[in-house]
Amino acid sequence: MFSQWTIIGIFFGYLAVLFMLALWVERRSLAGVNIGNNPFVYALSFAIYCTTWTYYGSVGKAATSGMLFLTVYLGPTLVILTWWTLLRKMIRLKNLHRITSIADFISARYNKSRAVAAITTSIALVGIVPYVAIQLKAVISTFALITRPLEPSSGFVDVGLIIVGFMIVFSIIIGVRRLDPTERHQGMIVALVLECVVKLVAFLAAGIFITYFLFDGFGDILTRVSQLPGNTLHSNGEAGLPYYMTWTTYLILSMSAMLFLPRQFHIAVIENFDENHVRTAMWLFPLYMFLINIFVFPIAMAGLLLGLPVSAADTFLLGIPIQAGQKWLSLLVFLGGFSAAMGMVMISSMTMSTMITNHLLLPVIDWLGGLRFLKRYLLQCRWAVVVAYIMTSYLFSQLVGESFMLVNIGMVAFAAVLQFAPAMLGGLFWKKGNRSGALAGLSSGFLLWFYTLLLPTFVRSGWFNESLLTEGPFGVSALRPEALLGMSAFDPLSHAVFWSIFCNSACYVLGSLLFRQDAKEEMIAAEDFVDILQPAPAPLSAPGEAFVLIDAKIQEIEALLCQYFPKKRAAFLVRQCLQDRGLTGKKRISIVELIELHGEIERQLAGSIGAAAAHHVLRSGLSFSPQEEGELAKTYANIIADLKLTPQDLKNKIDYYQERQILLTKQASELEEKVRELNREIEERRQAEEALRESEGKYHTLVDNxxxxxxxxxxxxxxxxxxxxxxxxxxxxxxxxxxxxxxxxxxxxxxxxxxxxxxxxxxxxxxxxxxxxxxxxxxxxxxxxxxxxxxxxxxxxxxxxxxxxxxITDRKKLEEQLRQAQKMEAIGTLAGGIAHDFNNILTALLGYSNLLKLKIGNDQVLNNYVDQILISSEKAANLTKSLLAFSRKQIINPKPVDLNEIVKGIEKLLRRLIGEDIEFRTILDDNKLTILADSVQIEQILINLSTNASDAMPHGGIFTLQTEHIDLRDSSSGRSENLKLGEYALLTASDTGKGMDEETRQRIFEPFFTTKAVGKGTGLGLSIVYGIVKQHNGDVHVYSEPGKGTSLKIYFPLIQSDIEDPAQVKQKNLLGGTETILVAEDNPEVRELMVTVLKQYGYTVIEAVDGKDAVAKFSVQSDRIHLLILDVVMPRMNGKEAFDKIRAIRKDIKAIFASGYTADIIQQKGILEDGASFLAKPVLPHVLLALIRETLDKE
Amino acid sequence: METLRKLLNHPEFNVVLFLLCTALFGWPFISITGPSSPESMFVYLFGVWGTVIILLYCIARAHGKKPHQQRPESEN
CATH class of the missing domain: 3.30.450.20 (PAS domain)
Incomplete structure (x- = not known):
């Protein structure tokens, strides 16, 4: 499927990735970031338990023994239930004694006995080598399987050595690259976790493929299996007591393996950063095992259903994907298996190298004086041990060959480490357990394990005569290894487990009871191990006279440490210990301080060579002078003498103080708990404050914006x-x-x-x-x-x-402007109302004055009197007109007018408007400036400009109105675009007021825009000016600067028409007639005036006092009447109603409406019909006659 | 909920659970389904196992609510 070199290349690449990852993690740890200090990393690293033996072997076991394979994982799950007590205890002991391995741990309990450590290491070595061997064997076998179709056996190179070489190099550079006092290897652990993830993914991928792609799920596989004729599983599973005995044995072994396998101990205890991580491992690791096993049984059954041989069941996991032609899945599965083996070999070899170096090699070196130089090369020794260990395992795998399936060798190893159980558990929970018991138990258990379990393995491999199993040594059947004392009810494994653990436990208990433990061991047992989870009493300190020269002692210690470390490192360690004990800088120290310094040195050294070896080295390597020994004895004697107590009292005192210390320690612990709670509260408060800050931030963002x-x-x-x-x-x-x-x-x-x-x-x-x-x-x-x-x-x-x-200033201004506008509207209405009544009075006054003037003839005196009456009446009429203009109620009636005359005409009014503080100047053009305009509207402009100028100069100034002729016929004259080519009359209104800025200038024609104080302007003045100017086809320009006054230039187009002379009008309109006119007017004076004037000029007049009277009289004389003159506002029936009724009688009747109200109001009220004429009051005779003639002559 | 948490926090509860699980995973309980029916055993064992994992998760959570006294070892 793959070539050998491809797979080797993949090996290399995979290991390179792992190495880079490990290196990165270690570099991060140097920078203070401990990636390994993570509960999930810790929990997943436990998955090293799942080696190739379980990866491939579980499937094999499931194929031959059904669910028995699961005991290997159920056992650890059971042990995990005790972790919170057991594992925490072990972790605390590790921290206390700087323990580096399981051998160190057991020996530390038994007075740091080197013998206990050595025998523990030996058991582990002998027990684990076959276990490692089987990992290598599995990798090599599966390597052959995955490369087989491409690489015929003839050309097969010994890839085993290449793989072993990879593993050795990788184990050394990741696991044993340097000496670490904590014996923690973060990089190695994270690499291991990656391997564990890879093998889980690979197994699940294979499981899903086989279960759901090759078959239709669990149900399908189980149904087909149950239908198989002569079901292998059923026949193998049909068993009674032996089956359950095996089941129980497997459970016990796997439980012990979880605790006592050196690599598991290393992961669980030595690599632990924080005992809180145990909590995560308690559920995550069982979950991992659950997942990796869920497909084991289906895969095994699938292999059988596919017709694969049971003997090859160990490789079903890889064989089925290969058979299905799944190249990449097969590669993934193979990599998963390699990961499982690699992780196990790496950790095991690293752990065993530590144990072998510390507990076997160092004692030998001490024993053989010629090898003492090797102490300086501890690290290199470990490398050599790794090489030797893995090579030995490789050779073992070659020697044992195919004698057992994978799972059996795994159980042999499990049974070996089970021998640690009595010494270890007894040491943790039984205070009377001692070194003698441990030695007896371990030795007996190891021997029996070897005799009942390993020896038969060798026999079956052909190394010894088969008769040893069948007849017993020397023909003594009671000594048959697999049926000791004739006990043949058990299977070989259960038999071996029973005898080995039975003897081990018995010897441990008996040995402990028979041989007395020394005081120190008793103290360690009671305080350190059994009561480790209880609060520990604080160490006593009783410094005496400082007479010990520290320099000499430092030299002695450094010389001792130089046996194990380079000189610099040794000096550094000593300095660190001195600093930790607070002895830096002292020249002399007391004997008690010296003892404490030795203790610290021992702890540091234990991190590198193990507790047992360190203890031995300190005890044998450091000496006390006679004076020091004497002083030490004297110190203790003085203490006792000072106390002046009987031995019993002393004991009671010590008990009392110990209890007191325990109490104090407990209180300290409670205090510590309180501090923790306080810290938690602080943290909660900090989080609350953070939330508050966030909330405040939001609040500020909102409020600030x-x-x-x-x-x-x-x-x-x-x-x-x-x-x-x-x-x-x-x-x-x-x-x-x-x-x-x-x-x-x-x-x-x-x-x-x-x-x-x-x-x-x-x-x-x-x-x-x-x-x-x-x-x-x-x-x-x-x-x-x-x-x-x-x-x-x-x-x-x-x-x-x-x-x-x-x-709300702007809003208030707008409100005020609205009020102002409403006020102006009201004033306008008021002005109109006044004008109506006032005009009636003026009509009579002006009318009769004119008639009087006609009657007087040439009497100069009377003419003068009448002229004065007329002038005053005219002024009154003009005032009324000004009021109407001010209230903007005049209709536009453009006529040719002289702009100069208009200015002159309104000059007096303007003077009154702008006030006495302001000097009013007019500069008028010498020539007539004839424009087509409604003079009333032009006056309105002048009024507005004057009002603005007045407001702009509250403290006085000069207001100038200037007119002039402007010729803009030339395109280069600089006219604005709004003006056509032509001649214009220019009206300039200038003031010396406060002026305005550019922004204001741009807006002054906007309706309701004003810079005046509230209540002083409507903001409509210039808007009206602009509108009127535009209506007259003109344009208006503004020039202003703040503080320099304002100048408005208004252009009106000049026309050539002659201005209508009022005198001519008068003359023209004096023409009378002979027609009959019905005059309806409720005001008797006005009515009488009109009747008088009309009769005087030849008309026949019929009078009516109101609308109703007019209708009545018209209905009687309808044929005679040519024209109606109707006052609009009359009692009983107004002019419009009367006109409507009269038109109902005669449609073609002509009418003139007379009113004091302005024309636009009349129109708004719907009174004035289209085509009807309007006569504004006060009625002037010549205007009345002209309008009558015009109306009658109109077609 | 608090009562359950206290129960899970008791060291004795772990002992009881250990004994119970040892029984459930061992004889005679496994003989109920029997080795002659691996299919039934498969369902039984994985069912119990899954339940135990859930319980372990709850125990771990319960222990997490009550910080213990030991501090993590400081790095040298």
Missing amino acids: INIGVYRNSGGPGHFFQANPAMAKIFGYDTPDEFMKITVMETYQNRDDRMTFLADLLRTGFVKDRELAMRRKDGTPIWCSVSATATFNEQGSIKWIDGVMED
Whole structure:
């Protein structure tokens, strides 16, 4: 399927990835980031338990023994239930004694016995070598399987050695690259975790493929299996007691393996950073095992269903994908198996190298004086051990050959480490267990394991005579290895487990009871091991006289350490110990301090060579002078003598102080717990504060960006505590900080407003939408709408005020403008009403004065009197007209007029408008400036301009009206685009007022735009000017600068028509007639005047006093009447109603409506019909006669 | 909930659970389904196993609520 070199290349690549990962993790750890210090990493590293033996062998076991394979995983699950007590205890002991391996751990319990450590290491070595061997065998076998179709056996190179070489190099560079006092290897562990993930993914992938792609799921496989004739599983599974015995044995072995396999111990105890990580491992590792086993049984059954031989069941996992032609899946499965083997070999070899070096090699070196130089090369020794260990395993795998299936060798190893159980568990929970018992138990258990389990393996491999199993040694059948004392009810494995653990336990207990343990061992047993989870008493310290020269002692210690470390490293360790014990800088120390220093050195050394070896080295390598020994004895003697106690009292005292210390320690622990709780509370508070900060951030973002002012201030004159940027902007300040320097009172225009505001707050607690007159920084008055809520203190006075404020100055201005507009409208209506009545009076006055003037003839005196009456009446009429113009109620009636005359005509009115403070000048062109315009509208323009000029010069100035002729016929004359080529009359209105800026200039013609104070203008003045000018086909330009006055230039097109002479009009209209006219007028004076004038000029007149009378008289004489003159407003029936009724009688009747109201009002009221004539009051005779003639002559 | 947490926190509960699981995973309980029916055993064992894992998760959570006294070992 793949070539050998492809697979080797993949090996190399995979290992390179693992190496890079490990290297990266270690570099990160040097930078202070401990990636290995993670509960999930810790939990997943336990998956090293799942080796190739379980990866491939479980399937094989399932194929031959059904669910028996599962015991290998159920056992660990059971052990995990005890972890919270057991594993934590072991972790704490590891931390206390700087334990580096399981051998170190057991020996530490038994007074750091080198013998115990050595025998433990030996058992592990002998037991685990076959286990490692089978890993190598599995990898090599599957390598052959995956490369078989491409590589015939003839050309097969010994890839086993290549693979072993890879594993050796990788184990050394990742696991044993340097000496670490903590014996932790973060890089190696993270690489291991990656391997564990790979093997899980590979197994699940294969399981899913086989179960769901080759078959139709679990149900399908199980159904087919049950239908197989002569079901292998059923026949193998049909068993009674032996089956359950095997089941139980497997459970026990796998439980012990989880605890006592050196690599599991290393992962669980030595590599632990924090015992809290155990909590995660308690559920995550069983879950891992659950997942990796869920497909084991289906795969095994699938292999059988596919017809694969049972003897090849161990390779079903790889064989089935290969058979199915799944090249890449097969590669993944193979990599998973390689990961399983690699992880196991790497950790095992690293662990065993530590144990072998510390507990076997070092004692031998000490024993053989010639090899002491090797102490300086501990690291290199470990490398050599790794090489030797893996090579031995490889050779073993070659020697054992195919004698057993994978799972059997695994169980042999499990049974070996089971021998640690009595010494270890007894040491943890039984205070009386001692070194003698441990030695006896371990030795007996190891021997029996070898004799009952390993020896038969060798026999079956052909190394010994088969008769040893069948007849027993020397023919003694009671000594048959697999039926000791004739016990043949058990299967060989159960038999071996029973005898080995039985003897081991018995010897341990008996040995412990028979041989007395020394005081130190007793102390370690009681305080360190059995009661490790109890609070420990604090160490006693009793420094005496400082007489020991420390330099000499340092030299002695360094010389000792130099046997194991380079000189620099040794010196560093000593310095560190001195610093830890607080002895740095001292020249002399007490004997007690020396003892404590030795203890620290021993702890440091134990990290590298194990606790047992370190203890031995210190005890044998460091000496006490006679003076020191004497002083030590004297110190203790003095203590006892000072106490002046009997031995019993002393014991009681010690017990009392120990209890007291325990109590104090307990209190300290409780205190520590309190501190933890406090820290938790601090953390919670920190998180709450963070949430608060976040919330405040949101609040600030909102408040700072809103256009409404938000503030908090105090009562009374008030100071601002808080204000947002919008608040500062409302009052013309750049920043809230600047704004908050002023008092609240300073923002008010009126002090009383503040008092009222506070009083309302005190009374109701809140104020809503209060409009207040405030002022900006520069004194500019503004209007603000304020809503506020008060917070009161216990005395009931205002503590602070929270409020929002909105600048409503623009709104107020608009409201005022609206009011102004409404006011002007009302004035206009009022003016119109006054004009109506006033015009009636003027009609009579002017009419009769004119008639009188005609009757008088040439009497100069009387003529003069009448002229004065007429002049005054004309003035009164003009005033009425001005009022109408002011209220903009005149209809546009363009006629050729002289602009100069208009200016002259209104000059007096304008003078009154602008006031006496302002000098009014007119500069008029010498020539006539004839324009087609409604003089009333032009007057309106002049009034508006004058009003504006007056407002612009509150303290006086000069207002000039100038007219002139402008020739813009030349295209280069600089005219604006709004003006056509031609001649124009230019009206310039200039003032010396405050002027305006460019922004204001751009907007002055906008309706309701005004710069005047509220109540002083409508903002419509210039808009009307603009509209009128445009209506007259002219244009208006504004020139202004702040402080330099304003000049408006208005252009009107000049025309050539002659201006109608009023005298000619008078003459022309004096023509009378002979027709009959019905005059309906409720005002007797006006009616009489009209009747008099009409009769005088030849007309026949029929009078009517109101509309109803007019209808009645018309109905009688309808054929005679040629024209109706109807007052619009009359009692009983108005002019319009009367006209309608008369038209019902005769449709072609002509009519003139007379009214004091202006024409537009008449039109608005729907009174004036199209085609009807309108006679505005006061009625002038010549106007009346002209209009009558015009109406009668009209077709 | 608090009562359950306290129960899971008791060291004795772990002992009881250990004994119970040892029984459930061993004889005579496994003989109920019997080795002659691997299919039934498969369902039984994985069912119990899954339940135990869930219980372990709950125990781990319960222990997490009550911090113990030992601090993690400081790095040298």
